[in-house]
Amino acid sequence: MSSVAFDLNHWSAQQLARVEQALSDWVAPGGVVDDEHPAPAALREAMRYAVLDGGKRLRPLLVLAAREAVVDREPPDVAAGLDDAALRAACAAELIHAYSLVHDDMPCMDNDVLRRGKPTVHVQFGEAQALLAGDALQALAFELLTPEFDALDAAAIPPAVQATLCRQLAQAAGYQGMAGGQAIDLASIGLALTEDQLRCMHRLKTGALLQGSVMLGAACSRRCVSAAAKTALQTYGAALGLAFQVVDDILDVTADSATLGKTAGKDAAQDKPTYVSLLGLDRSQAYAQELLAQALAALDASTLPNTQALRALADMVVNRCS
Amino acid sequence: MSSVAFDLNHWSAQQLARVEQALSDWVAPGGVVDDEHPAPAALREAMRYAVLDGGKRLRPLLVLAAREAVVDREPPDVAAGLDDAALRAACAAELIHAYSLVHDDMPCMDNDVLRRGKPTVHVQFGEAQALLAGDALQALAFELLTPEFDALDAAAIPPAVQATLCRQLAQAAGYQGMAGGQAIDLASIGLALTEDQLRCMHRLKTGALLQGSVMLGAACSRRCVSAAAKTALQTYGAALGLAFQVVDDILDVTADSATLGKTAGKDAAQDKPTYVSLLGLDRSQAYAQELLAQALAALDASTLPNTQALRALADMVVNRCS
Numbered sequence: 275m276s277s278v279a280f281d282l283n284h285w286s287a288q289q290l291a292r293v294e295q296a297l298s299d300w301v302a303p304g305g306v307v308d309d310e311h312p313a314p315a316a317l318r319e320a321m322r323y324a325v326l327d328g329g330k331r332l333r334p335l336l337v338l339a340a341r342e343a344v345v346d347r348e349p350p351d352v353a354a355g356l357d358d359a360a361l362r363a364a365c366a367a368e369l370i371h372a373y374s375l376v377h378d379d380m381p382c383m384d385n386d387v388l389r390r391g392k393p394t395v396h397v398q399f400g401e402a403q404a405l406l407a408g409d410a411l412q413a414l415a416f417e418l419l420t421p422e423f424d425a426l427d428a429a430a431i432p433p434a435v436q437a438t439l440c441r442q443l444a445q446a447a448g449y450q451g452m453a454g455g456q457a458i459d460l461a462s463i464g465l466a467l468t469e470d471q472l473r474c475m476h477r478l479k480t481g482a483l484l485q486g487s488v489m490l491g492a493a494c495s496r497r498c499v500s501a502a503a504k505t506a507l508q509t510y511g512a513a514l515g516l517a518f519q520v521v522d523d524i525l526d527v528t529a530d531s532a533t534l535g536k537t538a539g540k541d542a543a544q545d546k547p548t549y550v551s552l553l554g555l556d557r558s559q560a561y562a563q564e565l566l567a568q569a570l571a572a573l574d575a576s577t578l579p580n581t582q583a584l585r586a587l588a589d590m591v592v593n594r595c596s
Numbered sequence: 597m598s599s600v601a602f603d604l605n606h607w608s609a610q611q612l613a614r615v616e617q618a619l620s621d622w623v624a625p626g627g628v629v630d631d632e633h634p635a636p637a638a639l640r641e642a643m644r645y646a647v648l649d650g651g652k653r654l655r656p657l658l659v660l661a662a663r664e665a666v667v668d669r670e671p672p673d674v675a676a677g678l679d680d681a682a683l684r685a686a687c688a689a690e691l692i693h694a695y696s697l698v699h700d701d702m703p704c705m706d707n708d709v710l711r712r713g714k715p716t717v718h719v720q721f722g723e724a725q726a727l728l729a730g731d732a733l734q735a736l737a738f739e740l741l742t743p744e745f746d747a748l749d750a751a752a753i754p755p756a757v758q759a760t761l762c763r764q765l766a767q768a769a770g771y772q773g774m775a776g777g778q779a780i781d782l783a784s785i786g787l788a789l790t791e792d793q794l795r796c797m798h799r800l801k802t803g804a805l806l807q808g809s810v811m812l813g814a815a816c817s818r819r820c821v822s823a824a825a826k827t828a829l830q831t832y833g834a835a836l837g838l839a840f841q842v843v844d845d846i847l848d849v850t851a852d853s854a855t856l857g858k859t860a861g862k863d864a865a866q867d868k869p870t871y872v873s874l875l876g877l878d879r880s881q882a883y884a885q886e887l888l889a890q891a892l893a894a895l896d897a898s899t900l901p902n903t904q905a906l907r908a909l910a911d912m913v914v915n916r917c918s
Contacts, residue, residue, distance in 0.1 A: 302771050312800055313776030314783055321771060377731060380704075382723035401704035405727070406779050409699060409734065413770030416738050420763035425756075434747075436759035441742035448735030449624050449643060454635030457728050461636055478634055 280582035282590060286335060289364075293334045294326075296365050300418055301325050302410070313410075320399040320407035321414075325372045328390035332518070332591065333371050333487040334364035339583035340491025340507060344499050351428040356494045359431040363439050363490040366415040370447045370483060373411035376404050378456065386540070412447070416440055438493045446486025455479025459546070467547040476519040477512070484518060485511030488584070506576030510569045514588050517565035521592055523548035524558050529596060566592040602904035604912060608657060611686075615656045616648075618687050622740055623647050624732070635732075642721040642729035643736075647694045650712035654840070654913065655693050655809040656686035661905035662813025662829060666821050673750040678816045681753040685761050685812040688737040692769045692805060695733035698726050700778065708862070734769070738762055760815045768808025777801025781868070789869040795838065802844075803837030810836075810906070828898030832891045836910050839887035843914055845870035846880050851918060888914040 302318035341360035348356065379386040379394040380401060387397050396404035419439045423430035445451055455478025462475060488511035492499050499507070526541045527550050541548045549558045569588040573581045624640035663682035670678065701708040701716040702723060709719050718726035741761045745752035767773055777800030784797060810833035814821050821829075848863045849872050863870045871880045891910040895903045 313771040314779045317779035406775050410771040410775035413766045417766035420759045433756035433759040437742045437755040440762045444735045444739035449635040449732035453728050453732035457636045457639035
């Protein structure tokens with residue numbers, strides 16, 4: 275294990291500085307309403323409120339860590355283009371996550387009033403504005419992935435990379451991914467799910483976008499990564515995605531709202547099936563550690579050279595306190 | 597005017613047969629829930645309900661008409677790939693339109709119960725399912741635009757075309773397009789707008805996706821269309837988009853709910869600013885004809901050879917009865 279020498283806090287701080295700056299630059303900027311910025315201030319404000327100043331940014335970090343894992347011997351200008359692609363993909367994944375939270379918090383879904391320690395978007399801006407802000411954030415994710423490019427510019431993001439990123443993000447977000455998982459969640463309230471059914475729900479609801487974030491980063495590469503490396507990253511992403519949810523279920527029971535920045539204990543209150551309700555606390559904790567081991571083993575078995583950030587992120591996901 | 601000999605009904609019937617089949621094939625198919633189709637049946641059903649069996653399919657027709665206008669001397673396999681791109685773009689534009697109707701009809705927005713002669717999606721499936729179905733339809737639009745491709749297959753959609761289609765659709769749908777227009781609409785209820793403000797709202801709310809549909813079709817081309825042709829198509833799309841809304845406002849006053857397939861008279865009932873409330877009926881009708889003339893003049897001035905379908909569609913939009 276080479277991860278001992280890797281300083282996740284230092285690496286994350288560097289990456290997050292880039293991500294936060296990019297999000298602030300790209301999410302509905304401009305206070306003035308004019309021909310260049312025709313969208314009303316209230317909509318932009320709701321979009322920025324939903325995205326900026328909060329969140330662990332796990333999905334962006336996974337994108338950027340996966341990009342590091344597949345960095346090839348690239349000429350500097352090509353590397354610059356692919357780094358730009360990864361930063362855009364990191365922000366796009368976060369926009370999809372942010373929009374899903376906005377819609378998920380609405381009264382017709384989870385009806386939650388607290389998120390990241392602040393009033394939820396519909397509480398702050400009204401339901402209609404929250405609905406539109408979520409919709410606009412999803413569209414913006416795909417806009418970020420497809421900047422106009424000059425075919426003669428070596429540092430431009432290759433169109434094949436742009437198209438692949440859009441395909442992967444759309445699949446992760448759509449009815450066979452995150453939105454499908456939310457629909458299963460909706461249909462499961464009050465039902466006694468088996469562990470298989472619970473796993474299926476989470477594989478889509480949170481797993482698809484977490485695994486998808488890893489694969490977005492892996493797509494920011496000059497050549498396609500090998501089939502073996504791709505499988506390793508998929509296995510890593512699937513295990514990490516499921517581990518994230520198991521730990522989420524554990525924290526819903528063991529942490530308080532102030533630590534979480536959202537309402538604690540709401541799963542039990544809403545009679546939602548969770549790993550804790552199904553397996554109990556001890557077995558859930560053991561399962562999370564088992565999934566961490568699976569994620570790390572997949573990277574061990576791969577030939578990917580530069581996986582420290584991915585390894586450290588998996589460890590952080592499983593051993594986090596909020 | 598060469599449009600006299602063009603049979604729009606015949607052309608539309610041919611195009612719509614392809615569009616309806618493609619939508620039925622691509623929108624959340626499969627009744628069985630398994631590893632290949634993990635999304636719950638209720639979500640897919642809501643998605644298909646929102647899209648299939650209804651609608652004039654104006655946006656798909658505009659995409660396909662614009663593709664015809666830019667057809668170049670293409671080898672048969674290249675033409676097949678670009679025709680596939682246009683069909684996908686036609687369906688993607690319709691999915692964005694359909695999702696916007698689902699969300700727009702929800703209680704927190706327009707709170708409408710009738711659409712295309714049927715109960716709206718949230719009435720039929722519940723608000724939460726309607727919210728998710730709309731979200732999933734938006735993601736699916738971008739998934740349709742980015743099929744996996746084999747770089748060695750000449751009939752594959754070139755990745756640069758895929759990326760351009762995603763960029764254009766995202767911009768048309770997002771906060772500087774449709775979603776922004778809906779936010780302006782929301783903020784305008786009960787206000788006395790000037791004609792400039794009303795035009796700005798509609799330019800985004802319906803105009804962006806109608807004009808965007810024209811530009812999607814124009815992007816399905818082997819070479820970039822000339823700057824002059826692009827400007828002509830943008831002018832055509834802008835005039836047609838605005839004309840569509842002016843006529844919509846007229847029909848809201850002059851037609852009944854059965855003819856429209858949606859609730860008539862709701863603009864006045866909700867005290868929404870419209871062209872009729874601002875200009876009166878006669879001047880609104882004259883304005884619609886003026887916009888039609890603008891759209892046709894832009895095509896006349898262009899060097900595009902094959903614009904009959906675009907011309908006939910503009911005529912149909914302005915002189916329609918429902």
